[in-house]
Amino acid sequence: MTSPSKIPKPTAAELDLLQTLWPLGAATAKQVHQEITRERPDVTYSTVLRLMQIMHTKGLLIRDESERSHVYAPAQAQDSLQTNLLKDLIQKAFSGSAKALVLAALRSGISKKERKEIEDLLKEDKQ
Numbered sequence: 868m869t870s871p872s873k874i875p876k877p878t879a880a881e882l883d884l885l886q887t888l889w890p891l892g893a894a895t896a897k898q899v900h901q902e903i904t905r906e907r908p909d910v911t912y913s914t915v916l917r918l919m920q921i922m923h924t925k926g927l928l929i930r931d932e933s934e935r936s937h938v939y940a941p942a943q944a945q946d947s948l949q950t951n952l953l954k955d956l957i958q959k960a961f962s963g964s965a966k967a968l969v970l971a972a973l974r975s976g977i978s979k980k981e982r983k984e985i986e987d988l989l990k991e992d993k994q
Contacts, residue, residue: 875925876952884918885927885941885948893931894942 877885887902889896896916903910919939922928931938936960941948953968961967977985 875927876955877922877948880918881922881927884915884922885945888939888941889945890929893938895938897936899939906920970975 871905884903887899891898891902896919897912899919900910900912900915901913919928923930923939927942929942931940941950941979956970957963957965961971973985
């Protein structure tokens with residue numbers, strides 16, 4: 868498996884596909900296509916297959932070729948990739964300041980439910 872620092876950052880389309888694949892764990896292109904078309908019926912099977920092949924070439928997906936239908940899985944766990952993307956965002960957009968990122972996120976508008984969850988998390992952290 869490729870080390871996290873060597874895995875390229877996924878494009879928006881690749882990230883969408885990963886969001887579909889992570890809950891499945893491992894799946895064929897057909898299975899991923901079926902999941903994606905629940906939300907976006909306009910997406911074709913050939914588009915999904917081609918994107919998965921590209922992602923495999925880039926190292927974003929691993930592929931089991933032992934069966935007739937290849938089975939793909941994310942090369943990196945969801946939380947690991949998100950952490951790496953977040954670190955990159957903090958460095959590039961917020962001059963390395965996690966505080967600036969959090970303040971920007973809070974200013975952009977959060978729901979009352981999200982605010983309560985954040986407050987509860989902060990209270991737990993103090994205890």
